[in-house]
Every structure is written in structure tokens, then in C-alpha cells.
Amino acid sequence: MLSMQNLSKIYRTETVETHALRDFSLEVAEGEFVAVTGPSGSGKSTFLNIAGLLEEASRGRYELDGRDVSQLDDRARSRLRNEKIGFIFQSFNLIPELDVFDNVDVPLRYRGFGAKERSERIARVLDVVGLGSRRKHLPAQLSGGQQQRVAIARALAGEPRFLLADEPTGNLDSQMAGSVMDLLAEINAKGTTIIMVTHEPALASRADRNIHVRDGQIVEDQAPLGLAAAAGG
């Protein structure tokens, strides 16, 4: 499903060379819910950006859905991103001048769907996130939790195989964070693969698999204790 082999990412300036990822290898199977944890600067976000085709690795091989993406041009990468990947950001990243409907509509526009199909998909995902009645609201008229639900609806509208979440509850209080995590679990249960970067062990524990990253390398890759115990019987 997602396969990274010996990926490296080096940021260079005139005087400094920073290794954000070093020989990073990872396999994620279809339907997994993977939490990625690690201290600041460990390479979590770089990994997520490369996984989401927002950035290119300096070295190594990355296959998404069996396809080597390292040689793709911008147009092909954009199409792949649009069709297979949904993004959820910590700060929601909604477009302030667009209402809820139009925000969810953005990736569908680039997908080239007709008006009817777009409208049906938007209505469906807004119902899933419980915001069917807020379609004409602007982001500023919604609470943080509602805004993140809109962002999740936007990520889901194109029915992606992957959902990449970067600290999806980082800007929410614990109650709202819990409800967003419930929603992600629900989405994962329906078969969508989720990779979530988080600082919070409690949230990471809700994933099937925890990966800990430090200095650009995976230092731990295991199922959370609860899940491991359940699996072990």
C-alpha cells in the first residue's frame, strides 16, 4: 500500500546541511491506522510531507499503491495526491473567504467532477461529520472542532485511500479532540488507511500501530500496549 525504502531527505543551505530523514524505511498495509510520534524536529512532518507527495525525498524509493512516485512529474503527483490522499492539518487550513460547501468542494473541483456529483459527495461527507446544516457558514462562524470536521469532510470528499493527519487535534480542547478521534476511528473502520502525526501518547494509543521517530529514523515500530495485549490474547 505504502512502501518507503531507505528514504533520505536533506535540506541544504549555503553553510548548513540538515538530515531530516535518514534511511527511513516503512511499510503500511491497507486499512491500517498508524500513529507517528516523536519530539520536535525528529522528522515526523517531513515524513508526512513526503508520504503526501508535498515534498520529494533526496534519496530512496517510495511506492504508493504499488507505483513508484519518485519519477512522476508535477501533474501526475498532483493527480495522485488528489485521488488517493486526503490531508488533515493541525490548524484546519480552511479557506476563510469560502463557505463550508465551497471549502469541501476544492479538491473535487481539481478532480474534475461535474456539479451534480460534487454536490452529492459534499452533502454525503458533511452528513458524515455532522455538519449537514452548516454548509453556508463561513469558517469564522464555526467552532474549532467544527472547522476540523469541515477539514475532515474535505479530506474525505474525494474518497481517498489514505488520510494523512498532522496533529489533527492539536488546536482542540480534549472534548473536541475526543470527538475528532472518534470520527477518525470510524473512517478507518470503513477501510481508509490513516497515518497520523501526534505528540500525544493518549491519541497515539488509539491507533493500530505506533511508530516513534527520532533524528529522522524509526526507532520503534509496534502496536500499542492495549492492542498488543488484545492481539496476544
Add this chain to the structure above:
Amino acid sequence: MLRYYLKLGVLSIRQNPVLSSLMTLAIAIGIGACMTIVTVHYVMSGDPIPQKSSQLHYVQLDSWDPNSPANEPNDPPDQVTYLDATALLAAGEARRQAVMYRSSWVIQPEGDDARPFEADARSTSRDFFAMFDVPFLYGGPWDRLADDNAEPVVVLGRELNEQLFGGENPVGRQLRMNGELWRVTGVIDDWMPVPKFYDVTTGAFNDVEALFLPFTTTIAREVYNSGNTNCWKPVPEGGWEAFVNSECVWMQFWVELEDRAARDAYMAFLDGYVESQKALGRFPRPLNNRLRNVNEHLAYQEVVDDSVNIMLVLAVLFLVVCLLNTVGLLLAKVTRRSGDIGLRRALGASRRAVFTQYIIEAGLIGLSGGVLGVLLTWCGMQGIRVLYRGLDFIDKLARMDWVMVGAAVALAIVSALAAAFYPTWRACAIQPASQLKTL
């Protein structure tokens, strides 16, 4: 997607009203200043009779002083002598030919209270009207007999007809000029070639004369010209007879030649004519005749003044400065919206899609700048009219047509697109991951 991009463009303009207004204003001011000068230049340098300009030719014969040319470096005089004009007319070698000069007349309207007034007339031959496609409101030109017999007949301009006959059909009625009655054969409709190509010696942007008279009739009445007269020899004493038989140049001569072969043939005829005159002791300079079509003649006469050309260059430079400002403002705007670009890229927009979106937004700004620029151009025209009020030709120059309006808007859009190209291209070239950090 075009409608979607247009919608996003409008939203973005509303979202950043100050920046958008500044860009619109920068483009509009540049376009306004540039188009004001361009319009004046366009009118001044336009083809006044495009359907025939290549067929109408102005004749110049070098009858000048053997020791110095009439015009540097070695050009013949701008006009011809009476002797040559009448000889060429009599030869009738061209399809049509018109001899002409400007004269001044005192018109005495009917009625006890009506006061006499002065009007400019063009003395010419009847081919003038057909050669220059002069439109008639009533009647037509005088007939050939009137030319041959020097009859007192007149063609009025529309304005003069309104003044004298209340705009009614005056054909057949009489008009008193310089104490003599003249019969009206026609009234010309609105006709205002710009530049007034048929006689630039009396001002390329002056009004068309108020009336037209047979050249033979005014010559018979010994009516002097009210235009330029240039002589390289002293005029011998003897009044009118001496004047018309002198080497002074004061008449214009035009011929209509249908094609290149006709032109070459007429040029050969002119050279032959001059050779025959040399045998009679005239034309002491080497053979040096000219036959220029309308546009060649206007270019030779430098109807568009150098100062207007310099102003045109300055206006274009000013537009460039305004556009550079717009580039700066667009750069600021695009930089401010790099997060939006990154987000759209993350959601599946290709570089090309984002580039198109931003270029269309710039096009919208250009369109509004163009519309505002047209208004400013109109204001500029009014400013020119106020500045030079009293000069008749300004009304003709300071006038916008649909071509210029369209050109202004198109120039504004193209300018805005050009200004947007670099900032947008730069923004789209950045990896979306780094732009997302700015959100």
C-alpha cells in the same frame, strides 16, 4: 473551471480591497496616461483615406533655385507653380487630377440684418470630389463645363449651408460672395479627413474649408491664395499676370493612379514634362521630381511632430513604471497568499491549475484597471481640450473611438498578465510543503 477561477478571483479581490485597488489604480493610471498620448498619436498618424491612400499621389516638381534645394537635403518644393499646375491639368495624363489652392472670401448673406463674414474656400477642379470620396448631402460637384467656362458655381460645406440656408437643400439657389452671385450645385456632408492630407501646407489639422469653388473661376477673378507662397526669384512687377506666370509655388496638385504601372507611367510623364520645360529655360536643377502617395506624403511632411513621438515614448515608459509597481504589489499579494497556494496544491491542484487561477485573477484586475484607464483616458482627452481650447484641430485629435477603447482594455489585461507572470510562476515553483507552513 474558468467560472470557478473567475469566482475565486472576485473573492480574492474583495478579500484584499486595498491591495487590489492599488494594483487597479497603478494599471489604470499607466493606461490612462499612455492611451491619452497613444490616441492623439493614433489620430495624428492615421490613414485619412484608407480605401484610396495608395492610389492618390501628390506631385512635387523641382522648379527651384539651381544653387540650393527647396527642402534639405535635396527635395523639391512642397507646392507647384500655376504654370505647371495648369499644364499638368490640361495634359490629363492621370485617371483623375485635382489642382487646388486655398482662398479667403467675404460672404454676404441675404436679409437686411445679416452681416457679411469671412470664410475659407478651396479653389479646385471638379475631380477633387470624386478623387477624395467627398460625400454629398445635396446635389453634387459642378460639371466640366463650369470648369471650362469659369462659371460662378459653389459647393457648400454642411455647416455653412446651415448658417446660410437653415440646412435646407440649396441646390440652384444663389449666394453672394465678394459682391458677385454664385450658384450652389451641392452641399457636402460631414467630411473631416484627419490629417487634412490634401493640403498640409496650410495646417494638417485645420478644418476643412467652408466652401469649394472652381479653380478656373477664381483664377479668372484674380483671387490670390491665402496659403503659403514661396518664390526663389523675385516676383516681376506686373500684378496678377506676373504672379501667375512666375516661378512662385502656391498650388497643390494631386493625381489618382490606379496601380504601380500607372504610377511609373505618370512619373515618366512628369520627367518628360520637366525635360520639355528645361528646353524652354525653366527647371534649372537636375531632374528631381516626386510622386508620393497619401501616407508617404504625410510621413515626408512629418505631420506627426517629433515632440508627440517623444511624448509617446515617455508615456509608454510611464506605463512600464506603473507595471513594475504592479509587479511589486502582485508579488506582495502572492507572497501573502502562499499558504493558499500550498493548500490548493496539497488538495490536488497542479502547478498549472494554480498558475491559471492566479493569472485569471490578475486578468480581472487588469480588466478593472483597463475600464478605469479608459475613464482616465477620457479625462486626459478633456484635459487636452481644456489646455488647448481655441485650437480647432484639438477636437479632432482628442477623440476616442471603439478601437482605442478596446485597445486600452486589452493593453491593461495584457499588462496585468505580464505583471502577474513572474510572481505567480515563482509562487507555483515552490514546493507546497514549505508554503503550508505559512498557513
